[in-house]
Amino acid sequence: MSDTKLKRVDLIFGEYSNVKYKVLSDTIKRSNDEILDDLLESGLRGRGGAGFPTAMKWKLTSQVPSDEKYVICNADEGEPGTFKDREILTRVPRKVFSGMAICGKVIGARKGYMYLRGEYKFLLPDLLKELDYYHTHARNIGLDFTIEIRQGSGAYICGEESALFESMEGNRGEPRNKPPYPTTYGYMGKPTVINNVETFVNVMMIMRLGPIQFKLLGTSDSRGSKVFSVSGDTPIAGIYELELGMPLDRFVDEFGDGDAKAVQVGGASGFCVPRKKFKDTVIGFEGVPTGGSMMLFNSSRSMYNVLHNYLEFFEEESCGQCTPCRVGCQQLRKGIEAVKKGEKKAGYLDQLMKLSESMKLTAKCGLGQSVANSFSSIVYNFKEEMIY
Amino acid sequence: MKNTKNESPKQVNLTIDGLQISVDEGTTILEAARQLNIHIPTLCYHEDLCVAGNCRVCIVEQEKVKSLPASCATPASEGMVIHTNSMKVRLARKHIVELLLSEHNADCTKCYKNGICELQGLASQMLTGDHMFLDLVPDHKYSIDMFNTAIIKDDSRCIRCQRCVRTCEELQGVSALGVAYRGNKMKISTFYEHPLFEVVCTNCGQCVNRCPTGALIERNYIDQVWDAIYDTTKHVVVQTAPAVRIALGEALGMPPGKIVTGKMVSALKRLGFDAVLDTDFTADLTIIEEGNELLTRLKKALLDKDPNVSLPMATSCSPGWIKFIEHTFPEFLGNLSTCKSPQQMFGALAKTYYCQKRKLDAKNVVSVSIMPCTAKKFEANRPEMRSSGYKDVDFVLTTRELGIMIKQAGLDFEALPEEHFDSIMGASTGAAVIFGTTGGVMEAALRTVYEVVTGREIPFEGLNVTIVRGSEGEVREATVKIEKTKPEWKFLDGVELKCVVANGLAHAKKVMQDVKDGKAHYHFIEIMACPGGCLGGGGQPIPTNKEIRTKRKQAIYEEDMGMPVRKSHENPDVEMIYKEFLGHPLGHKSHELLHTHYTPRKRY
Numbered sequence: 001m002s003d004t005k006l007k008r009v010d011l012i013f014g015e016y017s018n019v020k021y022k023v024l025s026d027t028i029k030r031s032n033d034e035i036l037d038d039l040l041e042s043g044l045r046g047r048g049g050a051g052f053p054t055a056m057k058w059k060l061t062s063q064v065p066s067d068e069k070y071v072i073c074n075a076d077e078g079e080p081g082t083f084k085d086r087e088i089l090t091r092v093p094r095k096v097f098s099g100m101a102i103c104g105k106v107i108g109a110r111k112g113y114m115y116l117r118g119e120y121k122f123l124l125p126d127l128l129k130e131l132d133y134y135h136t137h138a139r140n141i142g143l144d145f146t147i148e149i150r151q152g153s154g155a156y157i158c159g160e161e162s163a164l165f166e167s168m169e170g171n172r173g174e175p176r177n178k179p180p181y182p183t184t185y186g187y188m189g190k191p192t193v194i195n196n197v198e199t200f201v202n203v204m205m206i207m208r209l210g211p212i213q214f215k216l217l218g219t220s221d222s223r224g225s226k227v228f229s230v231s232g233d234t235p236i237a238g239i240y241e242l243e244l245g246m247p248l249d250r251f252v253d254e255f256g257d258g259d260a261k262a263v264q265v266g267g268a269s270g271f272c273v274p275r276k277k278f279k280d281t282v283i284g285f286e287g288v289p290t291g292g293s294m295m296l297f298n299s300s301r302s303m304y305n306v307l308h309n310y311l312e313f314f315e316e317e318s319c320g321q322c323t324p325c326r327v328g329c330q331q332l333r334k335g336i337e338a339v340k341k342g343e344k345k346a347g348y349l350d351q352l353m354k355l356s357e358s359m360k361l362t363a364k365c366g367l368g369q370s371v372a373n374s375f376s377s378i379v380y381n382f383k384e385e386m387i388y
Numbered sequence: 389m390k391n392t393k394n395e396s397p398k399q400v401n402l403t404i405d406g407l408q409i410s411v412d413e414g415t416t417i418l419e420a421a422r423q424l425n426i427h428i429p430t431l432c433y434h435e436d437l438c439v440a441g442n443c444r445v446c447i448v449e450q451e452k453v454k455s456l457p458a459s460c461a462t463p464a465s466e467g468m469v470i471h472t473n474s475m476k477v478r479l480a481r482k483h484i485v486e487l488l489l490s491e492h493n494a495d496c497t498k499c500y501k502n503g504i505c506e507l508q509g510l511a512s513q514m515l516t517g518d519h520m521f522l523d524l525v526p527d528h529k530y531s532i533d534m535f536n537t538a539i540i541k542d543d544s545r546c547i548r549c550q551r552c553v554r555t556c557e558e559l560q561g562v563s564a565l566g567v568a569y570r571g572n573k574m575k576i577s578t579f580y581e582h583p584l585f586e587v588v589c590t591n592c593g594q595c596v597n598r599c600p601t602g603a604l605i606e607r608n609y610i611d612q613v614w615d616a617i618y619d620t621t622k623h624v625v626v627q628t629a630p631a632v633r634i635a636l637g638e639a640l641g642m643p644p645g646k647i648v649t650g651k652m653v654s655a656l657k658r659l660g661f662d663a664v665l666d667t668d669f670t671a672d673l674t675i676i677e678e679g680n681e682l683l684t685r686l687k688k689a690l691l692d693k694d695p696n697v698s699l700p701m702a703t704s705c706s707p708g709w710i711k712f713i714e715h716t717f718p719e720f721l722g723n724l725s726t727c728k729s730p731q732q733m734f735g736a737l738a739k740t741y742y743c744q745k746r747k748l749d750a751k752n753v754v755s756v757s758i759m760p761c762t763a764k765k766f767e768a769n770r771p772e773m774r775s776s777g778y779k780d781v782d783f784v785l786t787t788r789e790l791g792i793m794i795k796q797a798g799l800d801f802e803a804l805p806e807e808h809f810d811s812i813m814g815a816s817t818g819a820a821v822i823f824g825t826t827g828g829v830m831e832a833a834l835r836t837v838y839e840v841v842t843g844r845e846i847p848f849e850g851l852n853v854t855i856v857r858g859s860e861g862e863v864r865e866a867t868v869k870i871e872k873t874k875p876e877w878k879f880l881d882g883v884e885l886k887c888v889v890a891n892g893l894a895h896a897k898k899v900m901q902d903v904k905d906g907k908a909h910y911h912f913i914e915i916m917a918c919p920g921g922c923l924g925g926g927g928q929p930i931p932t933n934k935e936i937r938t939k940r941k942q943a944i945y946e947e948d949m950g951m952p953v954r955k956s957h958e959n960p961d962v963e964m965i966y967k968e969f970l971g972h973p974l975g976h977k978s979h980e981l982l983h984t985h986y987t988p989r990k991r992y
Contacts, residue, residue: 320548323484326491328483
C-alpha cells in the first residue's frame with residue numbers, strides 16, 4: 001500500500017523558518033507587480049470552493065481607485081464536513097495574517113478584517129495574542145496594515161461574501177445583488193478582497209517558495225495542494241494536506257473503510273459521487289471541486305437520510321429572501337418525503353429535479369444555486385433509495 | 389455610482405428579444421425592456437423603492453451566461469443579448485410563481501385583494517391551475533394581526549417581497565416592519581413580534597399601498613357604513629377629504645389626474661348618505677385657527693419676549709405625522725399646533741353645530757369620512773377625539789373603500805352627473821383643496837396670515853405661493869418677508885417668516901433632527917406623512933408611483949385655480965360658523981371642539 005499512498009504535502013502547516021514573519025518582511029520589499037506576477041504564475045485559485053483565480057481578484061481590486069479598501073479573511077467556516085480552517089487558525093495563524101498583510105500591500109488597503117465563525121469563539125484568545133505580535137511586527141517593519149477580528153453569530157449564509165459584508169456592517173446577513181462585485185463594491189461599499197483562510201496561507205507560501213515550486217504540485221487546472229477535512233465512514237478521519245487533481249478511487253482506497261458506496265465532495269453544497277464513478281472522478285477544478293470537505297458513506301448508510309439531512313440544513317440556513325431558495329428547499333425536502341411515503345409517485349422526483357435546476361439558475365446567491373448539486377447527484381445516483 | 393457631473397451618461401447597446409436598444413449606462417435590463425414595450429413580470433420591484441431582487445420573477449436569459457439574472461437588479465452592459473421569454477425562462481418563472489403560491493394562503497375569494505392582487509394576476513397569466521408543488525401553508529404557523537384599527541397584517545398572504553419593509557424604512561424612516569428569522573421561518577415582522585398597534589407604526593398605510601397581495605390591507609368599515617345608511621333612525625353625514633376627489637376616479641377605472649368632485653358627490657348621494665359635506669370646510673377652519681395660533685405664538689415670542697413659547701410651530705393635519713412625532717420626537721409635542729386635523733374638527737362640529745342647525749339629536753348622527761389615508765382610522769379612534777360628547781368621527785373609509793362601495797351599488801361612475809355638496813359645512817375654497825398636496829397647508833396658511841397681518845393679498849401672482857410648493861423627495865425651505873403691516877401687527881413688520889415643507893416621514897425626520905440639533909431655525913413647519921402629501925396617502929388607489937402622483941398633484945392645483953374663492957378666511961360657511969357658533973378664533977368653543985393634545989410615546 002505504501003508506494004501507492006497519496007502524496008502528503010506540508011505547505012500549510014510546515015515550519016519553514018524559525019524567524020517569525022520573515023516572509024512578510026521580505027515580501028513587502030518587493031513591488032506589487034512582482035507579487036501579482038508570482039501569484040498569476042502560480043495559478044492559485046481560491047480555496048473556499050468557487051475557485052476564482054486569486055491573482056485576478058487582487059489585480060482587479062488594486063486597479064479600482066478608492067480612498068479606502070479592505071482585505072477580509074473569510075473564516076466563517078460553516079460548510080458541513082469542513083473543519084480545516086479551524087486547524088489552520090489554531091496552528092499557523094501568523095501565516096494567515098501574513099497573507100492578509102501582503103494582500104493589503106498589493107491592493108492598497110490599510111485595514112483587514114477576519115470574520116470568524118461564531119462557533120470558533122474558543123480560538124479568539126490565541127488569535128488575539130498572535131495578532132498583538134503581528135501588529136508589533138508590522139509597526140517595526142513600517143507596514144501600515146492593521147487587522148481586526150469580527151465574530152459571526154452562527155449563520156451559514158454569512159459565509160457568502162456579500163452576506164458577510166452585510167453582517168459586518170451590522171445589517172441582516174443577506175446576500176446582495178451582483179454585480180457590483182466586491183472588487184468594486186464590497187465592505188462599506190469600498191473595493192474589497194475577500195479570500196478564504198487557506199488562500200491567504202497559500203499566498204504566503206507562494207511568496208516563500210516561489211511559484212515554480214508551488215506549481216510542481218497539482219494539475220494544470222488545479223495548482224498546488226489542498227487541506228482536506230476527511231470525515232464519515234473512515235477509520236482515519238482528520239485533516240490531510242494532499243495534492244489537488246487526485247483521482248477519487250485512490251482517495252477512497254486510502255481513506256475509506258473498504259465499503260464506501262459514495263463520497264460527498266465539497267460538503268452539503270457539493271456533489272455526491274457514487275462508487276461506480278470513483279475511478280473517473282478527479283478532485284479539483286477540472287473535475288469535482290471542493291472547499292475541503294470529503295465525507296465518506298459506506299453501504300450501511302441511507303442516502304435518502306443523507307439528502308434529507310442536507311435539505312433540512314438548507315431549509316433552515318437559507319436567508320429566506322429569495323423565492324427559489326426559501327421555498328425551493330422546503331419543496332425539495334417535503335417532496336422527497338412524499339415520494340418516500342408513497343404520497344407522490346416516483347415520477348415526482350423528475351419534477352423536483354427540474355425544480356432544483358431552476359433553483360440553480362435563478363437563486364440570488366451561491367447557497368440556493370448549489371442545493372441542486374447534492375440534490376441532483378444523490379437523487380440521480382441513488383434513485384431506488386429515494387423511492388423504496 | 390450615479391453620474392453626478394453634468395456630462396451625458398455613457399451609452400450601452402444591447403439586444404432584447406431581437407430588438408436593439410441603446411440605453412444610459414446603469415439602466416437595468418428591466419428598464420431597457422420597458423423602453424422597448426416588453427413587459428417583464430415583477431413582484432418585489434417597485435418604482436418608488438430600492439431594488440431588492442428577491443422574488444426572482446423578473447429573471448431573463450442572457451446569452452453566454454449560465455444562470456438567469458434578475459432583470460430588475462442587473463445593469464445592461466455592452467453587447468448583452470437578452471431573451472425575456474425563452475423556454476428556459478418560462479419554466480423557471482413558472483416554477484417561481486408556483487413556489488410562491490405553495491407558501492401562500494390562496495383562498496382568493498376570501499381575500500380583500502381578490503381581483504387586484506399582483507400574485508393572482510401572475511398566476512392567472514401563467515395558467516397555474518393545477519398546482520405543481522405541495523401545499524406548504526399547513527406547515528407554517530402563520531399569524532394574523534387584527535388588533536389594529538387601521539391596518540391588518542396577514543402573514544399567510546405574504547410573499548416576503550419586502551416592499552413593505554423597504555417602504556417603511558426608505559420612504560418613511562420608521563422601520564416598524566422588518567425581516568425576522570431566516571430560511572423557512574423567515575417572515576416580515578415587527579419589534580419583538582409585537583402587534584402593529586404596540587410598535588412605532590404610524591398607520592400611514594404606505595406599505596398597504598405597495599403590498600402586491602392581501603398581506604397588508606386597511607381595516608375596512610364598508611359593512612358598518614352600509615348598516616348605518618340602511619338604519620332609518622340614523623342621520624348619516626359624510627365628509628370627503630381634498631385628495632379624494634382627484635384620485636377616486638382611478639379606483640373606478642379612470643386614468644390618474646381626473647377631477648371627479650361632482651361625480652363623487654353624486655355617487656355619495658346615491659349611496660344613501662343623508663348629507664354630503666366637505667372636509668374642505670374644516671380645512672379652511674383649520675387655517676383660521678392654526679393661522680391665529682401661529683400669530684399668537686409669534687406675538688409671544690417677538691413682542692412679549694416670552695421664553696416659553698414653542699416655535700417653530702408645526703402643522704398637525706397629518707395623523708401619520710402626529711403618531712411619528714409622538715414616538716420619535718416626543719420632546720417637540722409642544723411645537724405641534726393644537727388644532728385637530730380637518731377630519732376631526734369636522735366630526736366634532738357634525739355632532740354639535742350641524743345638529744343644532746339641522747335640529748338633530750347627536751346620538752342619531754353617524755359621522756363618516758372618506759379619506760386618502762389609513763392613519764385617519766387610527767386618529768378617529770383616539771380617546772381624546774370625543775369632544776362633542778360622542779365619537780367625533782364614527783367610521784373612516786379610504787378612497788379605495790369608497791370605490792368598492794360605488795361598485796357594490798352598481799353605479800356607472802363615469803356616467804354620473806356632477807352635483808354640489810350640501811349646504812352648512814359644504815363650502816370650500818381653493819386654499820382648502822390644496823391641503824391634499826405637500827406645501828398646500830403652508831400655502832393656504834400664508835394666503836390668510838399675510839392678509840390678516842397686512843390687509844393685502846400675499847404678493848404672488850395669482851395667489852400661487854410657488855416657493856412653498858414642495859415636491860417629492862425634497863425638503864423645501866422658503867422665506868416670506870412681511871412688510872407694511874397693519875398697526876396692530878407692527879412687531880411683524882420686516883420679519884422674514886421662515887417656512888419649511890416636507891413630505892414623507894423620512895424627510896420629516898431629517899427636518900426635526902436638524903431643528904433638534906440647532907442646525908435649522910424655522911417659524912413654521914408643514915409636514916405630511918406621505919410622499920407628495922395626502923394625494924399619495926396610504927388610502928389612495930393602488931397602484932401608486934411618481935408619475936401617478938404628479939398627475940394627482942396637477943389636478944389639485946387645477947381645482948384650486950378653478951375655485952371662485954381661494955382664501956380660507958373668505959369661505960362663507962366659515963364666516964358664518966364664527967358668527968353663529970364659535971365666536972372667534974381660539975375662543976372657548978374652539979378650544980373645546982377644535983383643539984386637542986398629544987401623547988408622548990416610546991420608540992419601543
